[in-house]
Amino acid sequence: MTAVGLFGTYGGRFVPETLIPALDELDAGWREASTDSSYRAELDELGRTYAGRPTPLTRANRFAPGRRVYLKREDLLHTGAHKLNNALGQAVLARRLGKHRIVAETGAGQHGVATATVCARFGLDCVVYMGEEDMRRQRPNVERMGLLGAEVRPVDFGTRTLKEATSEAIRDWITNVETTYYLIGSCVGPHPYPAIVRELQAVIGREARAQMLETEGTLPEVVVACVGGGSNAIGMFAGFVDDQNVRLVGVEAAGAASLGTGRPGVLHGARSSLLADEDGQILDAHSISAGLDYPGVGPEHAFLRDSGRAEYVSATDEEALAAFRQLAVTEGIIPALEPAHALARAADLEEELVLVCLSGRGDKDLAEVLAQQPHQVDA
Amino acid sequence: MQQDRAVSLAGAVEPLAKTLVVYLMAGPATPELAEAAVEGGADVVEIGFPFSDPLADGPVIRRAAERALAQGMRTRQCLECLRESRERIGVPLVPMTYSSILEAYGWERFADDARAAGATSLIVADLPAGERPELRRVQLVAPTSTDERIGLAAEQTDGWLYLVTLTGTTGARRELSPTLAGLVERARRFTAAPLYAGFGISTPDHARAAAGLADGIVVGSRAVEVAEDGPAALREYVASLRAALS
Numbered sequence: 299m300t301a302v303g304l305f306g307t308y309g310g311r312f313v314p315e316t317l318i319p320a321l322d323e324l325d326a327g328w329r330e331a332s333t334d335s336s337y338r339a340e341l342d343e344l345g346r347t348y349a350g351r352p353t354p355l356t357r358a359n360r361f362a363p364g365r366r367v368y369l370k371r372e373d374l375l376h377t378g379a380h381k382l383n384n385a386l387g388q389a390v391l392a393r394r395l396g397k398h399r400i401v402a403e404t405g406a407g408q409h410g411v412a413t414a415t416v417c418a419r420f421g422l423d424c425v426v427y428m429g430e431e432d433m434r435r436q437r438p439n440v441e442r443m444g445l446l447g448a449e450v451r452p453v454d455f456g457t458r459t460l461k462e463a464t465s466e467a468i469r470d471w472i473t474n475v476e477t478t479y480y481l482i483g484s485c486v487g488p489h490p491y492p493a494i495v496r497e498l499q500a501v502i503g504r505e506a507r508a509q510m511l512e513t514e515g516t517l518p519e520v521v522v523a524c525v526g527g528g529s530n531a532i533g534m535f536a537g538f539v540d541d542q543n544v545r546l547v548g549v550e551a552a553g554a555a556s557l558g559t560g561r562p563g564v565l566h567g568a569r570s571s572l573l574a575d576e577d578g579q580i581l582d583a584h585s586i587s588a589g590l591d592y593p594g595v596g597p598e599h600a601f602l603r604d605s606g607r608a609e610y611v612s613a614t615d616e617e618a619l620a621a622f623r624q625l626a627v628t629e630g631i632i633p634a635l636e637p638a639h640a641l642a643r644a645a646d647l648e649e650e651l652v653l654v655c656l657s658g659r660g661d662k663d664l665a666e667v668l669a670q671q672p673h674q675v676d677a
Numbered sequence: 678m679q680q681d682r683a684v685s686l687a688g689a690v691e692p693l694a695k696t697l698v699v700y701l702m703a704g705p706a707t708p709e710l711a712e713a714a715v716e717g718g719a720d721v722v723e724i725g726f727p728f729s730d731p732l733a734d735g736p737v738i739r740r741a742a743e744r745a746l747a748q749g750m751r752t753r754q755c756l757e758c759l760r761e762s763r764e765r766i767g768v769p770l771v772p773m774t775y776s777s778i779l780e781a782y783g784w785e786r787f788a789d790d791a792r793a794a795g796a797t798s799l800i801v802a803d804l805p806a807g808e809r810p811e812l813r814r815v816q817l818v819a820p821t822s823t824d825e826r827i828g829l830a831a832e833q834t835d836g837w838l839y840l841v842t843l844t845g846t847t848g849a850r851r852e853l854s855p856t857l858a859g860l861v862e863r864a865r866r867f868t869a870a871p872l873y874a875g876f877g878i879s880t881p882d883h884a885r886a887a888a889g890l891a892d893g894i895v896v897g898s899r900a901v902e903v904a905e906d907g908p909a910a911l912r913e914y915v916a917s918l919r920a921a922l923s
Contacts, residue, residue, distance in 0.1 A: 310808070313805065314805070314841075319826070472732070473845040564780050578777035578782070
């Protein structure tokens, strides 16, 4: 294995030859942009004037009594989730590379909405692939994408969720590589995507760190984030990875625990920790939350796990649903089902000063949550 | 004579007739189908080891892979299929699959076991040239490949160089891609190894046109479709391609 794009033994570029020149072009474009102060300045301005950065750091007083739990409010970012940080940065990059057509995959629909949003803002053609099962359980996001001018293409085979949507987006990119930019939604995929997405989401962790120091005068003892592909977590962790006394905890869906129960394998262009059988065939993931329902994870997370810098635990559908409702009635914030997994585990940590990434809002999940537990009354 | 010429892929191929490579998905009927393909005039048979998420494949091969997996064609069964095919035919046999399969099996172990089962070489669709150069395999180049990468692939390839004719996934297309001529011309500058063009070739007309430019052709999706109708149908189809190449 060459040294290109590796996190330890994970990562790399496992793609058909057709995509290698595009990845080389992307890599060169990214290196140039990330050291170009005008690119940084443009992203900062878009963050401030369009997206709503900086997002607040909210102290949760009633969610976990007796402890100081802080929520990094990516749910308050324009479009309702952290995905826009990445979509904005990559859209500006696509424009710099002269691409006019954007293709993306989406699970819960938040990345699809973020991509459709930036394409509307910049006047780019937008095609989003989404599994039919996900389209059913995240209907509001499908509607939003349409209103924003994107073409949503249903994927009707396999598990009909994020895994197949990602494969179709990549196949589209292979077919239209000269005109098209693949705007990947998480820190997965072939190099340089995992690194790009981490850098674009690192604003979460860096901002939160500064806010925490300002508010509490000290760093958190533990940072918690949900992990599907892993983008909000990697962005949050990026702010604290060099602070050795800060514990980093990622929370996966129990039925999609690629880091907790997976094995090394190759999916969507990268070697990582996957839900795969002993033959290397990818297994189906299961989660009530579409955004965590993915049998893979970003290669950098696999590296952080193996090196011991971060730990990965899981939460069940039931625990996530309970945490969803708990945050709503104790803090007046309805989280997305994805970060509800992080909230579920944050509640039983030993540490006293806890920082949780609230990666998105739960409007998209109302129908699903109410269908599961229509008459539940919280204690 | 076709068989003798085809078996020795490592050396230069005499351009008496063009090489016909037929791709089949591994399955219970594949050894018999491979035999039918060779009877129809195939010089090389590729056997697809199915993968759950085949990025380089369009709907036909993707669906064939799903069916194969549903029939239990795991790595062990595919190697057995390879072995049984080798017992029936003398032409080169080349398994084609994806990195995840080798990662799980062990890269070297897979290469060794495939060879022991009768494989002449190997194709890994998502392992680009430059990665794992020690894994001897047929390399692929695409219309988007830079000259430098064509040179690298040509240097590392085992036997022949696979020219992907179009920018896209596998699957029959109506017309032969216009990018093939340019790709052949560039590849010829870098290597004397045989150049076989594949992806999107399905009809005798495509075959004739592609073979006019390259040293041979690879037919995948259409062969997989025809194979569903049985060995006789496949033999007839392959024979129509062979006739177009002569």
